[in-house]
Structure formats: C-alpha cells, structure tokens
Amino acid sequence: MAVLPIRITGDPVLHAPAAPVTEFDDALRTLVDDMFETMDAAPGVGLAGPQVGVPLRLFVFGWTDDDDVRHRGVAINPVLWISPTGIGELDEDAEAEGCLSFPGERFPLRRAESVILEAVDLDGTPFEIRADGWLARIFQHEFDHLDGVLYVDRLSHPFAKAAKKVQKKNSWGVPGLSWLPGRDHLDD
Numbered sequence: 001m002a003v004l005p006i007r008i009t010g011d012p013v014l015h016a017p018a019a020p021v022t023e024f025d026d027a028l029r030t031l032v033d034d035m036f037e038t039m040d041a042a043p044g045v046g047l048a049g050p051q052v053g054v055p056l057r058l059f060v061f062g063w064t065d066d067d068d069v070r071h072r073g074v075a076i077n078p079v080l081w082i083s084p085t086g087i088g089e090l091d092e093d094a095e096a097e098g099c100l101s102f103p104g105e106r107f108p109l110r111r112a113e114s115v116i117l118e119a120v121d122l123d124g125t126p127f128e129i130r131a132d133g134w135l136a137r138i139f140q141h142e143f144d145h146l147d148g149v150l151y152v153d154r155l156s157h158p159f160a161k162a163a164k165k166v167q168k169k170n171s172w173g174v175p176g177l178s179w180l181p182g183r184d185h186l187d188d
Helices: 025-041 131-144 159-168
Strands: 046-048 058-063 070-081 096-098 106-108 114-120 126-132
Touching: 025 046, 025 058, 025 070, 046 131, 058 131, 058 159, 070 131, 114 131, 126 131
Parallel strands: none
Antiparallel strands: 046 058, 058 070, 070 114, 096 106, 114 126
C-alpha cells in the first residue's frame, strides 16, 4: 500500500465528472487500499478517486460515530438519494466542513440530514446504506467530488468570498498542485 498525493483545488480532475468504474480487478483493489491508507494518513473521513488523480466514480470512507460504531467502506459507482435540506441560519460550528483538496480550512455548509447511498463493493456486489447526520454529510461531500464539485463551490456569502481569498492567498486554483499526507502535514 502507498500514500498517494492529494490534488488541490484547480486541478482539472477535481472539476470534471468522473467516469464509471468498469474493471473490478487487482488494480482497483490496490487503488482502494492506497486510498484508505491516504485517507487515514491525512487524516480524513472520506476520499474520492478524483482527489488522488483518478477520474473514476468511487470513494472510501471511515468514521466512528458518537456510539463508537465504526463506519468504513468503499462505494463504487454510487447513486445518492438526498432528503431536502433544512432552512434557517447556518450553525458555523455544527455545519462546518473541510476538504482534503482545500486543505486547512473549514466553512459552514448546509447539507441534507438524511441520505440513502446505493453502490457496489469491490466484488461488484450491490449494497445500500441509510445514513443520517455526519455520515450523511460525508456521503454527500464525497459524492459531489464524483461530479466535479468541491464543497467550496456550494458555499454561500460571506463564506464563498472567504474561500476565494484563501485560494488566492495560497496560489491555488491552478493545475498540478497536490500535497502528500505524512510529508506535508496539512490539516483538513
């Protein structure tokens, strides 16, 4: 297994829809193992193929909830059913989100409270997960990556403006930028 470089906003692979996975082979298993190792080293709670430069529709996730239940897996060629989002003022703490492809920053973003994830695993076996709360947020965030959308693309004012300032300050928004977990020591 290997830790892979994580692409930073501006890299074209992050801003284009990913292609379906068609080959369920050893190369895919190695990629998924490397993605888990990269996510854990970052550390993060999810990582999509495009974030490591692979334009395929898959993501890994790993998170332990407040009841010490571990949620960990891979979703290949996912479909995500999303409940309506709430309305009202954003809670800047409870709704704060970060992204390994926009490292070191967190901004509040309204997400749906509940989702249903339908996907296949490494063997091509279909599965379904009903998720609420933080796990639902993780699934929405990673699914967006597969459509070429970063969470900062969904931010409302004044947070969108703040994110653009961060991007400009860090000289992000251009192709070819990445960071390597374990070497660069960036926070998500």
